[in-house]
Amino acid sequence: MSRNTKINLLLLLAVAALAVLPLALGLGDHKKEPFTGSDGEAETAITEIEPDYKPWFSPLYEPPSGEIESALFSLQAALGAGVLAYYFGLRRGRRQGEQRARERDSEGRAAGDTAEESTAEGA
DSSP: OOHHHHHHHHHHHHHHHHHHHHHHHTTTTTSSSTTOOHHHHHHHHHHHHOTTOOOSOOOSOOOSSHHHHHHHHHHHHHHHHHHHHHHHHHHHHHHHHHHHHHHHHHHHHHHHHHHHHHHHHHO
């Protein structure tokens, strides 16, 4: 097994552990909504510290329901994943193209060397 494969497997295992361990250990059992986003947690903490707090800004768009908000968040995540996949695919394609060009150059040089040797022998 190559070094990169081992690293990839360890990273995959770490991600799986981060996803499963909070559920398996029951880390959110004492809360009404155990796995809410950090925005809700921050809002709760701020109102506990300063009950008269007034936000500086208001959202430009407030979705009519939580389902639409989740759908927009999922769309944002999908677009981000698509941009990253495009970038890494483009980078890999360029690297493979450069490698093929180097291989063609080295093959061309080797063929040129044998052609020079044969013309030198014939002279």
